[in-house]
Amino acid sequence: MITAEGLTKRFGAKTAVDDISFTVQPGKVTGFLGPNGAGKSTTMRMIVGLDRPTAGMVSVNGARYVSMRAPLREVGVLLDAKAVHTGRTARSHLRAMAATHGISNTRVDEVIEIAGIGSVARKRAGKFSLGMGQRLGIAAALLGDPHTLILDEPVNGLDPEGVRWVRQFVRHAASEGRTVLLSSHLMSEMSQTADHVIVLGRGAVLADAALDDLVRSWTSTTVRVASPRAADLVALIGGPGIEIAATAPSRLQVTGVTAARIGDTAAAHGIPIHELTQTTGSLEDAYLALTEGSVEYKTKEIA
Numbered sequence: 001m002i003t004a005e006g007l008t009k010r011f012g013a014k015t016a017v018d019d020i021s022f023t024v025q026p027g028k029v030t031g032f033l034g035p036n037g038a039g040k041s042t043t044m045r046m047i048v049g050l051d052r053p054t055a056g057m058v059s060v061n062g063a064r065y066v067s068m069r070a071p072l073r074e075v076g077v078l079l080d081a082k083a084v085h086t087g088r089t090a091r092s093h094l095r096a097m098a099a100t101h102g103i104s105n106t107r108v109d110e111v112i113e114i115a116g117i118g119s120v121a122r123k124r125a126g127k128f129s130l131g132m133g134q135r136l137g138i139a140a141a142l143l144g145d146p147h148t149l150i151l152d153e154p155v156n157g158l159d160p161e162g163v164r165w166v167r168q169f170v171r172h173a174a175s176e177g178r179t180v181l182l183s184s185h186l187m188s189e190m191s192q193t194a195d196h197v198i199v200l201g202r203g204a205v206l207a208d209a210a211l212d213d214l215v216r217s218w219t220s221t222t223v224r225v226a227s228p229r230a231a232d233l234v235a236l237i238g239g240p241g242i243e244i245a246a247t248a249p250s251r252l253q254v255t256g257v258t259a260a261r262i263g264d265t266a267a268a269h270g271i272p273i274h275e276l277t278q279t280t281g282s283l284e285d286a287y288l289a290l291t292e293g294s295v296e297y298k299t300k301e302i303a
Helices: 040-046 090-099 105-114 132-142 159-174 187-193 211-218 230-237 260-268 282-292
Strands: 004-013 014-024 029-033 055-060 076-079 148-152 179-182 196-201 205-212 222-226 245-249 251-255 275-279
Touching: 004 040, 004 148, 014 040, 014 055, 014 105, 014 179, 014 196, 014 205, 029 159, 029 205, 040 055, 040 148, 076 132, 090 105, 090 132, 105 132, 105 275, 132 148, 132 159, 132 282, 148 159, 159 179, 187 282, 196 211, 196 282, 205 211, 211 251, 211 282, 222 230, 222 260, 230 251, 260 275
Parallel strands: 029 179, 029 196, 076 148, 148 179
Antiparallel strands: 004 014, 004 055, 196 205, 222 251, 222 275, 245 251
């Protein structure tokens, strides 16, 4: 479990993280989201003692990271896959890390295979592609078989097979009761991976909720309807909070009411229905709506 209480970090006059509190529960994949500059990386750095909080505290399983006698066995961290001696081979890099904690070379070989870098384990890390560097970073995070994983953009540079592997791996880790904090800007991938999401914006917590609850709260349900008696249907289902737009002759787009209710109403009045399709918003839709006022670096829209 990761617990932050009143966590604050200032760099001079700039407040990067502003009095945030949250808990990352074991047994779940918790997505850590936010625009660039929202404070995600700073928060993760404070969790593992790389940045000292200006105020507040953060602990992992009740202890500060800097007080842990064997941190690799407690917390697996991937914050910067490039943080490796470029002249060392992947195996040498991992063995050097393992030696600091008395971790066996057998475990090094295990994580090399888990991360799928066996074929390049004797190559120098400086020659690795972005994707191979990410896999090496994940292997390093797994060395101590930790109960807590903190992964910042772990799928960056990975091919589709690698992306799917990371998704399956973190889901499996959570199913074993581990605590998983996962940062990513890929909303489609996060929607398939996370159980819970914490969203930051300008250093503050904008949302802390189950993924499905967040999507329901910040998006609307749209129903496409096709009927030769569309006008009659409009008269029956219209009401406060319901928006109905005619998209074509005999076709409607309806928000504010479910497909089930529309279908039941049509059936009760003998109105034929040729199409009844309900679509819900995505995590990306919810995220964009939630962070609309918190984007620090805005781009110009293309007309």
